[in-house]
Amino acid sequence: MSDVVLRTRRVRKEFGKGAGRVRAVDDIDFEVAAGETVAVMGPSGCGKSTLLHLLGGLQRPTGGEVVLDGRRVDEMSERALARLRRDRIGFVFQAFHLMPELTAVENVEVPALLAGRSPRAARGAALELLDRVGLADRTGHLPSALSGGQRQRVAIARALVTEPLVVLADEPTGNLDSAATSEVLRLFDRLRAAGQTLIIVTHDARIAATANRLLSMRDGALVDQTLLAEVAA
Amino acid sequence: MGRYLLVLRLAWRDLRRRPVEAILAVLVMAAATTTLTIGLALHGVTDHPYEQTRAATAGPDAVAGFLSEDGTPPKTADVDAVTHLPGVSAHGALMPLAHTTLAMGGRTATVQALGRSPAGDPVDQPRLTSGAWVGAGSVVLERGFADALGARVGDQVTLGGRSFHIGGTAVSAALPAYPSSLCHLLCFAGVAPGPNAFDIGLVWLTPADLATVQERTTPAVVYLLDLRLADPSAAPAFAATHGTLPGRDPGASGPFLLSWQQIRDADAGVTRSAQAALQVGAVLLALLAIAGLTVLAGRRTLEQTRRVGLLKAVGGTPGLIALVLLVEHLALAVLAAAAGLGVGRVLAGRFTAPSAGLLGSPGPASLTGTTVAVVVTAALLVALAATLLPALRAARSATITALEAPARTPRRHGRLIALSASLPVPLLLGLRLIGRRPGRAALAVLSTAVTVTGLVTILTSDAVSGRGTGGLHNLRTERLTQVTTMITVMLLVLAAANTVFLTWATVADARHASALARAFGATPSQVTGGLAAAQVVPAAVGALLGLPAGLIVYRLVTQTSLTMPSLAGLAAVLVGAILAVVVCTAIPAGVGARRPVADVLSADAA
Ligand SMILES: Nc1ncnc2c1ncn2[C@@H]1O[C@H](COP(=O)(O)OP(=O)(O)OP(=O)(O)O)[C@@H](O)[C@H]1O
Ligand SMILES: [Mg+2]
Numbered sequence: 046m047s048d049v050v051l052r053t054r055r056v057r058k059e060f061g062k063g064a065g066r067v068r069a070v071d072d073i074d075f076e077v078a079a080g081e082t083v084a085v086m087g088p089s090g091c092g093k094s095t096l097l098h099l100l101g102g103l104q105r106p107t108g109g110e111v112v113l114d115g116r117r118v119d120e121m122s123e124r125a126l127a128r129l130r131r132d133r134i135g136f137v138f139q140a141f142h143l144m145p146e147l148t149a150v151e152n153v154e155v156p157a158l159l160a161g162r163s164p165r166a167a168r169g170a171a172l173e174l175l176d177r178v179g180l181a182d183r184t185g186h187l188p189s190a191l192s193g194g195q196r197q198r199v200a201i202a203r204a205l206v207t208e209p210l211v212v213l214a215d216e217p218t219g220n221l222d223s224a225a226t227s228e229v230l231r232l233f234d235r236l237r238a239a240g241q242t243l244i245i246v247t248h249d250a251r252i253a254a255t256a257n258r259l260l261s262m263r264d265g266a267l268v269d270q271t272l273l274a275e276v277a278a
Numbered sequence: 279m280g281r282y283l284l285v286l287r288l289a290w291r292d293l294r295r296r297p298v299e300a301i302l303a304v305l306v307m308a309a310a311t312t313t314l315t316i317g318l319a320l321h322g323v324t325d326h327p328y329e330q331t332r333a334a335t336a337g338p339d340a341v342a343g344f345l346s347e348d349g350t351p352p353k354t355a356d357v358d359a360v361t362h363l364p365g366v367s368a369h370g371a372l373m374p375l376a377h378t379t380l381a382m383g384g385r386t387a388t389v390q391a392l393g394r395s396p397a398g399d400p401v402d403q404p405r406l407t408s409g410a411w412v413g414a415g416s417v418v419l420e421r422g423f424a425d426a427l428g429a430r431v432g433d434q435v436t437l438g439g440r441s442f443h444i445g446g447t448a449v450s451a452a453l454p455a456y457p458s459s460l461c462h463l464l465c466f467a468g469v470a471p472g473p474n475a476f477d478i479g480l481v482w483l484t485p486a487d488l489a490t491v492q493e494r495t496t497p498a499v500v501y502l503l504d505l506r507l508a509d510p511s512a513a514p515a516f517a518a519t520h521g522t523l524p525g526r527d528p529g530a531s532g533p534f535l536l537s538w539q540q541i542r543d544a545d546a547g548v549t550r551s552a553q554a555a556l557q558v559g560a561v562l563l564a565l566l567a568i569a570g571l572t573v574l575a576g577r578r579t580l581e582q583t584r585r586v587g588l589l590k591a592v593g594g595t596p597g598l599i600a601l602v603l604l605v606e607h608l609a610l611a612v613l614a615a616a617a618g619l620g621v622g623r624v625l626a627g628r629f630t631a632p633s634a635g636l637l638g639s640p641g642p643a644s645l646t647g648t649t650v651a652v653v654v655t656a657a658l659l660v661a662l663a664a665t666l667l668p669a670l671r672a673a674r675s676a677t678i679t680a681l682e683a684p685a686r687t688p689r690r691h692g693r694l695i696a697l698s699a700s701l702p703v704p705l706l707l708g709l710r711l712i713g714r715r716p717g718r719a720a721l722a723v724l725s726t727a728v729t730v731t732g733l734v735t736i737l738t739s740d741a742v743s744g745r746g747t748g749g750l751h752n753l754r755t756e757r758l759t760q761v762t763t764m765i766t767v768m769l770l771v772l773a774a775a776n777t778v779f780l781t782w783a784t785v786a787d788a789r790h791a792s793a794l795a796r797a798f799g800a801t802p803s804q805v806t807g808g809l810a811a812a813q814v815v816p817a818a819v820g821a822l823l824g825l826p827a828g829l830i831v832y833r834l835v836t837q838t839s840l841t842m843p844s845l846a847g848l849a850a851v852l853v854g855a856i857l858a859v860v861v862c863t864a865i866p867a868g869v870g871a872r873r874p875v876a877d878v879l880s881a882d883a884a
Contacts, residue, residue: 207593
């Protein structure tokens with residue numbers, strides 16, 4: 046297998062204390078290689094989102110290690126984490142989380158501007174990505190003027206604008222109807238083909254089917270790993 | 279570079295999305311910056327007229343005074359000792375001065391009657407503005423005093439029981455113009471200023487006439503000697519070195535020395551009370567602005583929290599996020615400072631005309647670099663006070679919690695809820711609302727307390743300055759009244775605005791709870807009553823705190839003993855403040871309580 050981009054060792058996350066304690070992620074070990082697409086599935090509340098947040102440095106683990114690109118995410122300072130999210134990670138959320146007051150292209154630019162790109166370079170990259178996700182004619186629209194599928198494609202473009210090492214997507218089609226899901230699906234397929242490392246949490250079997258590998262979770266733990274691509278081969 | 283573009287873009291879009299709130303925020307801060315600007319712009323506005331007057335009247339560089347208990351002139355040796363002091367280059371004649379009472383058409387005033395030779399002197403030549411210089415039976419009034427008295431050339435006045443004819447009016451730089459007469463002579467004599475002691479008129483007459491003025495007040499006679507110095511700028515040092523001070527040399531009879539700079543500063547007294555009122559007013563208005571801004575900004579915490587979560591998720595550092603949250607308010611503060619400087623400069627012009635006792639016109643109310651810096655800094659501090667803490671807290675918040683923030687879950691205050699259960703329904707609902715958002719109730723207390731403090735201070739100052747002007751028109755009191763009226767209006771408008779903001783925010787917050795209360799059988803008027811009670815209870819607390827605070831502020835600022843305003847006046851302020859809050863609350867509360875229950879409940883479920 047090629048280079049490992051992301052690796053966890055006995056990573057664990059607990060919420061609450063005393064009798065109300067919940068172990069959302071329970072001693073998970075796994076690795077993701079560069080260019081791999083991994084789908085994470087499991088019942089509601091089993092800890093999928095929490096795992097993704099730990100991988101992306103949005104939350105700190107209670108124990109264990111998360112290593113991204115050779116660096117310990119779990120030990121980083123707030124500022125270093127911010128820089129890591131900015132430069133190495135792209136997030137896609139179920140609820141899109143676009144800024145309502147910014148147009149499509151301005152939303153896509155945000156991470157590039159945060160990363161210190163010049164306004165001109167950021168705008169160029171944003172326009173190119175919007176073109177790639179099929180929204181070249183919607184660049185000046187506010188999110189409120191876009192459909193759900195279009196909003197999610199803007200969010201995906203935003204996740205890609207800094208050319209991240211890994212894209213983490215949490216139920217990217219959870220709020221979308223079937224037609225919009227297909228659009229997003231095609232997009233992920235193209236990303237996989239282009240060699241983008243992707244981790245997608247999903248309830249949708251069609252999305253999962255585009256992955257190289259499927260992780261199943263239950264009660265915070267990994268219960269199964271299937272190498273889909275090899276099965277298909 | 280790109281980062282700052284992003285910060286500015288986010289701030290600008292946010293402002294454009296809510297222009298009304300942005301304008302309100304600017305207005306709220308501009309009230310404070312305007313008041314501050316006027317207060318600062320009044321500094322030194324009478325200096326220029328004084329210097330013009332001094333040039334036109336060959337004003338002395340220093341004035342020496344000798345106290346005379348029995349009316350006899352000081353010994354020649356004592357006078358020579360002064361005229362031969364190093365630095366003295368010329369001097370005028372020894373002039374007798376008596377304190378007495380002037381009456382005209384039912385008005386009376388304490389005056390200084392100064393005996394001047396009809397021939398005039400080389401130093402200190404009062405410039406006639408009408409009529410003729412002193413002669414037998416004919417006196418000249420200082421122009422500012424004549425104006426205040428409503429006296430004209432040809433009128434008859436009674437001076438210490440003797441009747442005189444007003445032969446002319448004049449201006450002089452040797453003594454402060456009415457109503458800024460300084461207590462220097464009285465104070466030098468160790469005589470406590472009596473009623474009207476600060477507002478003493480000046481009358482010139484011949485020494486022979488002065489001798490016929492029998493009825494006098496203390497100190498009966500002082501002799502004055504005008505001095506010209508080789509270095510006028512050194513006059514304060516000269517006075518300090520060679521002058522007698524009543525405290526230092528008890529029982530000494532002179533020489534008491536006064537520099538021209540002290541006279542100039544006494545002439546500035548006409549704006550000094552107004553300036554002090556403006557500075558206190560600016561502080562109170564700034565506090566109200568902080569309360570108002572806090573409420574305005576606090577209405578949007580939920581939205582801001584999500585924005586913070588999002589910026590964090592895509593890699594914004596805590597510092598950048600705090601900047602995004604602050605920049606908007608700081609920009610509004612700069613706008614408010616600019617507005618305050620502009621409006622304040624125009625309004626200051628209304629308070630700068632000098633007393634008729636001085637020649638020339640004031641310099642235009644100029645905005646010095648210091649004024650601009652002070653006003654901008656003050657505005658920025660107001661904005662920071664209202665937004666810095668929430669911004670820092672947001673910048674440190676956990677990303678995911680922020681991103682998925684639900685409407686803020688209110689804190690429960692068990693004891694308050696238990697207490698309120700035994701109360702009438704509106705009070706019960708009101709207390710529970712207060713318990714949900716104690717911070718907001720604290721802002722309501724602050725807002726009313728500050729307003730009442732201001733009103734009580736003003737009431738007290740009017741009670742004092744309205745006294746004992748002997749029916750004379752008093753420029754200083756008039757200025758003070760103008761200024762305090764302006765501050766009162768601004769305080770009331772800001773307080774009303776704050777109350778409306780607070781009620782709005784409470785209504786928005788309590789929408790769901792109120793709808794539930796109605797679903798369980800509370801009537802709309804009980805709910806309105808509850809919303810109103812949530813404002814009125816803190817307002818009443820604030821008003822009660824404001825009463826003593828106002829008296830204390832007055833005492834601290836004026837350093838004079840307190841004259842209690844009438845109890846009726848205080849009660850009126852208290853009741854008025856509470857009634858005003860009821861009125862300002864009723865409208866938004868009433869609108870909020872009447873929205874159909876189902877609408878609210880289903881809207882909140884979405
Ligand atoms: N901030 C939190 N505080 C307390 N418990 C939490 C928190 N976040 C998650 N949990 C708990 O951790 C567990 C895992 O939650 P998580 O959101 O990761 O599940 P999920 O697999 O993403 O579910 P879904 O498919 O519904 O999104 C759940 O039991 C949840 O209640
Ligand atoms: Mg989830």
